Amino acid sequence: MEHMMGYRRSDGTVGIRNHLLIIPTVICANQVCSRIMQMVPETIAIPHQHGCSQIGADKDRTFDMLAGTGKNPNVGGVIIISLGCEVIDPTQLADAVRATGKLVEVFDIQSAGGSVKAIQHGVELAKKMKQQLDAMESEPIPFSELIIGVKCGGSDATSGLASNPALGAAADSLIQVGGGVVIGETTEIIGAEHVLASRCATPETSDMLYTIVNRFEKEVERMGADMRGGNPSPGNIAGGLTTIEEKSLGCISKCGTAPIKGIVEYAETIPKHGLYFMDSPGNDIECVSGMAAGGAHLVCFTTGRGTPTGSAVVPVIKITGNTRMFERMSDNMDINVGDMLAGTLSLEDAGEMIWEEIKAVANGKLTKAEILGHTEFSINRIGPSL
Helix, strand or coil: CCEEEEEECCCCCEECCCEEEEEECCHHHHHHHHHHHHHCCCEEECCCCCCCCCCHHHHHHHHHHHHHHHHCCCEEEEEEEECCCCCCCHHHHHHHHHCCCCEEEEEEHHHHCCHHHHHHHHHHHHHHHHHHHHCCCCEEEEHHHCEEEEEECCCCHHHHHHHHHHHHHHHHHHHHCCCEEEECCHHHCCCCHHHHHCCECCHHHHHHHHHHHHHHHHHHHHCCCCCCCCCCCHHHHHCCCCCHHHHHHHHHHHHCCCCEEEEECCCCCCCCCEEEEECCCCCHHHHHHHHHHCCCCEEEEECCCCCCCCCCCCCEEEEECCHHHHHHCCCCCCEECCHHHHCCCCHHHHHHHHHHHHHHHHCCCCCHHHHCCCCCCCCCCCCCCC
16 A cells, blocks of 8 residues: 545645534533434544633633644535634634635534524534535545654553553554654653653754743642643553553653654644654543644554544554453454564554554555544643633
């Protein structure tokens, strides 16, 4: 498989899916967006709890996340639905997404005459736009255009021993053909940040990595809290992980061995080629949503305890090294590399299994999360609501 079939966008980016995305600018528009998604098959809505009573960095973050998700190359068209009086400006949001050349429509519930009329109008728009998207044709695209996120969640002892290093081998395979990889979870590298810093391509990148870790630790201190009990989580501990350092050392192995070329902020655009680190929370949905807003095409997600979650606009490949969990949660898992722990599967072969799955999903194979309709979306927030 020398290439993937994708959709070339007018701004030069490439999508491996062609979603019609319905974006509520504010929590007050969630129900209208969700009803339209239910009534028009193969559309995706991203309800969230923000969009109003926010200022400064939090307002900017919500805007950037909504705009970034709409600009993700897997999205072919966007309907933006506002209430009509919120903090997030729907016209500015539409303009930000339109800059990519996508189909964009925008309207507000108050002007439409309430929820019922807004749903009717939204359904009409969605059906018309879906026809336009369905008429688009895919074309051969080199894998050097592909950007994947690497993520772990619900980790146990098998994660650091098997699934994470196997994913790291697959990440190296993508980078070797010119593709891009992003790793996140600032909270999940604490205690192992010096290992990643030693892999940074420049002293400036290394300094920035230490800066974002220190910034997070100071925020925890400001809250008067202790990460222990939250990280490692109770599930991590039950699965055999004892300390945050142990968890972090396993976590960082999933990004392979390439040098880290740069640090990007949460939801910031991810450069195309090579390995990058995104300053993001460890929270599964917030982290994956930030990667999608940054332009990742798909996410490889390792788990030992098991989690069903997916993502709104990017396929999520679930990988485990825990064979018992794989058999128990086969509805949700895509790849099992548990034979590594039995000594019958090499690291190289496990990495090749994951790399072949990445190529298949990039070519249209649906992940278990996609088949089950998991479209989770969440925005990491910074400060209080007004």
